[in-house]
Amino acid sequence: MTLLERCRKGEILVADGAMGTMLFERGLRPGMSPESFLLSHPETVREVSREFLEAGADILHTNTFGGSPLKLAEFGLADKTGEINWVGAKIVREVAGGSAIVAGSCGPSGQFMEPYGDISQAEMRDNFKRQVEALVEGGIDVLTIETMMDVREATVAIQAAKEVAADLVIIASMTFDETSRGFYTVMGTNIEEAAEALEETGADIVGSNCGDGIEKMVKIAKAFRSVTSLPVLIQSNAGKPEAGSGGLSYPESPGFFTEHVAALVELGVAIIGGCCGTTPAHIHVIREMVDRAKL
Amino acid sequence: MEVLAKISEALQRGDEKTVSTLTKQALDSQVPPREILDNGLVAGMDVVGRQFAEHAIFLPEVLMAARAMYAGLDLVKPLMEGEDIPSAGKIVLGTVQGDLHDIGKNLVGIMLRGAGMEVVDLGKDVPAERFVETAASEDADLIGMSALLTTTAPVMQEVIDLLRERNLQGKIRTIIGGAPVTDRFAEKIGADAYAFDAARAVEVVKQMVSGDQ
Numbered sequence: 484m485t486l487l488e489r490c491r492k493g494e495i496l497v498a499d500g501a502m503g504t505m506l507f508e509r510g511l512r513p514g515m516s517p518e519s520f521l522l523s524h525p526e527t528v529r530e531v532s533r534e535f536l537e538a539g540a541d542i543l544h545t546n547t548f549g550g551s552p553l554k555l556a557e558f559g560l561a562d563k564t565g566e567i568n569w570v571g572a573k574i575v576r577e578v579a580g581g582s583a584i585v586a587g588s589c590g591p592s593g594q595f596m597e598p599y600g601d602i603s604q605a606e607m608r609d610n611f612k613r614q615v616e617a618l619v620e621g622g623i624d625v626l627t628i629e630t631m632m633d634v635r636e637a638t639v640a641i642q643a644a645k646e647v648a649a650d651l652v653i654i655a656s657m658t659f660d661e662t663s664r665g666f667y668t669v670m671g672t673n674i675e676e677a678a679e680a681l682e683e684t685g686a687d688i689v690g691s692n693c694g695d696g697i698e699k700m701v702k703i704a705k706a707f708r709s710v711t712s713l714p715v716l717i718q719s720n721a722g723k724p725e726a727g728s729g730g731l732s733y734p735e736s737p738g739f740f741t742e743h744v745a746a747l748v749e750l751g752v753a754i755i756g757g758c759c760g761t762t763p764a765h766i767h768v769i770r771e772m773v774d775r776a777k778l
Numbered sequence: 779m780e781v782l783a784k785i786s787e788a789l790q791r792g793d794e795k796t797v798s799t800l801t802k803q804a805l806d807s808q809v810p811p812r813e814i815l816d817n818g819l820v821a822g823m824d825v826v827g828r829q830f831a832e833h834a835i836f837l838p839e840v841l842m843a844a845r846a847m848y849a850g851l852d853l854v855k856p857l858m859e860g861e862d863i864p865s866a867g868k869i870v871l872g873t874v875q876g877d878l879h880d881i882g883k884n885l886v887g888i889m890l891r892g893a894g895m896e897v898v899d900l901g902k903d904v905p906a907e908r909f910v911e912t913a914a915s916e917d918a919d920l921i922g923m924s925a926l927l928t929t930t931a932p933v934m935q936e937v938i939d940l941l942r943e944r945n946l947q948g949k950i951r952t953i954i955g956g957a958p959v960t961d962r963f964a965e966k967i968g969a970d971a972y973a974f975d976a977a978r979a980v981e982v983v984k985q986m987v988s989g990d991q
Binding site: 507593 | 832835836877881903927928933957958960962963
């Protein structure tokens with residue numbers, strides 16, 4: 484059964500957690516491109532995906548969040564776009580075997596489109612096309628366009644993906660901040676506007692990832708459910724990270740996730756996963772809560 | 779003065795062309811550059827900053843307003859060189875080494891320029907040494923550092939240690955910000971100040987500089 488068929492049947496799927504956070508614990512250093520690890524340390528990336536699979540994830544994301552050429556150019560790696568995305572897809576494909584769904588991760592370009600920045604719409608479309616082409620060739624099942632803050636950039640990415648493969652299943656996920664006027668992206672788009680624009684452009688599944696902890700994600704999920712009939716994806720981070728002398732620290736433990744994941748299940752969210760700071764232990768909790776709902 | 783109010787309004791709309799035209803007009807009719815800066819450009823950015831803090835406007839409006847502000851600044855600044863007026867303060871700004879995220883830092887830069895400060899922007903991925911050397915050679919009042927990643931935030935400590943080593947602590951003060959940074963962290967590493975967001979950064983920096991006497 485395909486992802487969309489499973490969603491239609493009312494199955495709740497579990498997605499994986501944070502790839503970047505896990506890689507930072509396994510040797511990735513600040514200032515390095517997390518995607519470069521695909522070429523230098525493929526085994527490490529494979530290991531992280533395997534851990535998420537074992538924790539109960541139905542959907543595994545590729546380590547290609549910053550894999551569009553505009554983003555890779557920040558590390559002088561734009562010319563490796565094809566290789567990085569192809570290898571990224573291959574590795575997860577191997578881990579997934581016949582059981583898990585392979586989702587190509589596609590994050591923001593890091594650039595503003597005209598008139599706020601220098602990138603034209605055509606350049607942005609080409610940027611995402613180059614990434615998606617390699618991901619598709621590497622064997623992804625679906626594409627996750629995620630952590631988008633500019634709904635225009637997200638829609639251009641959707642268009643680019645459709646040009647590469649018209650029947651590719653597309654998940655489009657944005658990041659919202661809570662303001663006194665409700666949830667908005669930093670560019671000023673609210674949830675209703677975002678859902679409408681993404682759906683209109685051809686997203687099959689819409690939702691939100693990253694943000695500011697799972698409690699706010701429950702509110703975001705509720706808002707999405709009230710404005711769209713598409714399946715909704717929610718991938719929360721483990722709270723706002725805090726710098727300490729030891730480095731990383733995310734405040735929300737797997738235990739803290741429990742009741743809020745139950746709330747997401749209750750709201751009818753179709754795909755629940757993690758973002759920054761979530762570990763296999765968080766994903767295990769999501770798996771348990773989702774399974775409990777089946778009983 | 780009516781033209782200054784118009785400059786401020788055009789800036790708030792992000793109307794680069796009108797800000798440029800009106801600034802030229804004002805200069806032609808002998809309005810002192812300092813007044814154009816303070817009561818036109820800075821006044822306009824002040825409104826933009828407040829609206830952004832209140833979520834009445836978002837990043838696109840701020841970026842367009844900033845563009846309009848720079849159009850005015852480019853005309854006014856050269857005429858102010860050599861003017862013996864105390865600057866509103868000078869800050870060296872950058873994202874710490876290893877961190878390539880700079881939207882937040884850029885916003886702070888825009889807002890501080892909009893508050894009439896001199897900003898030396900070192901960009902992203904800035905090593906500790908460069909912060910300190912630039913601040914010393916530029917005779918800056920402050921170093922402003924930003925980090926988005928939890929893994930890069932500790933680099934801020936190096937800058938503060940370097941300032942201490944070179945007896946510059948107190949003379950060049952530090953303000954830090956970014957997603958993983960908290961006031962607790964600022965206190966722990968000995969930073970002089972912390973700001974939650976760009977709007978707050980401007981408030982804090984203004985206080986720090988005016989407290990200098």
